[in-house]
Amino acid sequence: xxxxxxxKGMYVGAGAGIMLFALIGLLPGxxxxxxxxxxxxxxxxGGPLGSALLPRIIVGAAMVFGVLLSGLLFLVGASSVxxxxxxxxDAARRDKTVENTSAIEENSVKKVKLQESNRVxxxxxxxxxxxxxxxxxx
Numbered sequence: 001x002x003x004x005x006x007x008k009g010m011y012v013g014a015g016a017g018i019m020l021f022a023l024i025g026l027l028p029g030x031x032x033x034x035x036x037x038x039x040x041x042x043x044x045x046g047g048p049l050g051s052a053l054l055p056r057i058i059v060g061a062a063m064v065f066g067v068l069l070s071g072l073l074f075l076v077g078a079s080s081v082x083x084x085x086x087x088x089x090d091a092a093r094r095d096k097t098v099e100n101t102s103a104i105e106e107n108s109v110k111k112v113k114l115q116e117s118n119r120v121x122x123x124x125x126x127x128x129x130x131x132x133x134x135x136x137x138x
Contacts, residue, residue: 006083008086013083014082017077017078025073026067029066030063032070033063034063034066037058040062041054
C-alpha cells in the first residue's frame with residue numbers, strides 16, 4: 001500500500017497532462033517548432049526560402065520536434081505533480097498507521113504477558129494437584 005496512492009496520482013497526472021497538451025500545448029508547440037525550423041533553414045540556405053524540398057523538410061521536422069517536446073513537457077510535468085500529491089497522501093496515511101501499529105504492538109505485548117502468566121498458573125495448578133494426590137510433580 002506504500003506506493004499505491006502515489007502510482008494512482010501519477011496516472012491521474014499523466015491523464016491530465018495529455019488532456020492539457022491536447023487543449024493548450026499542441027498548437028503552440030507546432031508554432032514554436034515551425035519558427036525554429038524557419039530560422040534554421042534560413043541560416044543554412046540563406047535569404048528568403050524558396051519552394052525547395054529540403055527547407056520544407058527541415059521546417060516540418062522542427063514542427064514535429066516542437067510538438068513532441070511540448071507533449072513531453074506537459075506529460076512529465078503533470079505526472080510529477082500527480083505523483084507528488086499521491087506521495088504526500090501516502091505519507092499522511094503512513095503517519096496514521098504508525099500510531100495504530102504501536103497500539104496493536106502494545107496489545108500484542110500484553111497478550112504475550114498474559115499467556116506467560118497463564119502458563120505459570122497452569123504449572124502451579126498441576127503442582128498443587130499432584131501434591132494433593134501425594135505424587136511427585138513432573
